[in-house]
Amino acid sequence: MNRPELPRRARSTVAVLALVVSAVLAAPTAASARTAPAAAPTAVTAPTAPTTSVVTWGASADRLDAAVPARTHRIVVHTSAGGSGLRIRLSNAFGEQPVTFGRAYAGVRASGAALVPGTNRALTFRGAASVTVPPGGSVYSDPLRGSVRPAADLAVSVYVQDAAGTATGHRMGLQTSYIAPAGDHAAEESGTAYTQRTTFRYYLDAVVVDAPRGTGAVVALGDSITDGAISTADANRRWPDFLAERLRNDRRTTLKGVANEGISGNKVLSDGAGVSALKRLDRDVLSQRGLRTVILLEGVNDIKATPAPTAAQVIDGYREIIRRSHAAGACVVGATVMPYQGWEEWNESGEAVRQAVNAFVRESHAFDAVVDFDAAVKDPAAPAKFLPAYDSGDHLHPNDAGMKAMSDAVDIGGLRCDR
The missing domain is CATH 2.60.120 (Jelly Rolls)
Structure with missing residues (x-):
């Protein structure tokens, strides 16, 4: 940027x-209120315009x-x-x-x-x-x-x-x-x-900042791809950074805050690099001020693990994230799992699970909207692989151009739902 x-x-x-x-x-979040004593705010001069508390980073x-x-x-x-x-x-x-x-x-x-x-x-x-x-x-x-x-x-x-x-x-x-x-x-x-x-x-x-009333935030829940692995350091070229730029420049949307809640190596179902997405959902995502929409991009680390879960188990994890996010009043956008053939842990069995998981994301209507990152970055001639122009070289993580392509695949209008 x-x-x-x-x-x-x-x-x-x-x-x-x-x-x-x-x-x-x-005002404390539900998580912080459990660990700190409550205190009444001190009265101050009323703001000139109503505001909403929104996470900005x-x-x-x-x-x-x-x-x-x-x-x-x-x-x-x-x-x-x-x-x-x-x-x-x-x-x-x-x-x-x-x-x-x-x-x-x-x-x-x-x-x-x-x-x-x-x-x-x-x-x-x-x-x-x-x-x-x-x-x-x-x-x-x-x-x-x-x-x-x-x-x-x-x-x-x-x-x-x-x-x-x-x-x-x-x-x-x-x-x-x-x-x-x-x-x-x-x-x-x-x-x-x-x-x-x-x-x-x-x-x-x-x-957190106080933004004009009605302003909302998008939280990206993910793994190393969301965390920005292999993108240029000190340049804000992770896909959520590119998305923040798009939201900032789009006058049609009130979604302006973006929080990157990616952890390299993270899984939906089990602990490892960070606790699982299911365990950290409340703290890292649902506690964020002004949350309107969650974009869920997790699953590749589950799929390429040994032993790996079944597609049904990954999908059950997705369903729980959707249920809990909806209960908190947030929309959930499901992202397809991107290709990774060429990475050392790729195999045909994992590819079959990836395809089954992606079919659920695209076709189940369980999510409020879908962003097809797989379609955005795959090589049409070899759909289990990254398009070379978007491949960082390790065949799992996108380069800067791939990160931008991911952001460009997000339908900004589809980030809001009636909740």
């Missing part, structure tokens, strides 16, 4: 992100490496929906011990770990600079006054004051983030202290 040059961005920083702390506490929580105290993480995120009242969600979903976050800041990223001067602002949690999140819990920050533009690069800086055991976060970022290995550097706009680079996204799993 095109990005504005730094001088232009610097000239507009006050309009882009005037992050003045509000006294209102963001998301990344699935998973187990990372050992939690390390007394260091600062600067996580770079790319927004989808624009709005006001920015909030972040910090997760300790996989921690065995509490994590204390000493301070958190948000600002506009200039380049590398450096921020645009004058944009870094302190976040609070129920009015306090610090918050402790229990094992399995998550917490939203208070909202910040001011506006955030769509397609903006933000840097969320979090000082981990006290932590032990396992860190929670997202493993395959495809986006460079930064670590200051010693001390609290969250308030600094310079990137000097951030001497370590990582593609892990520690603790941050959602960013």
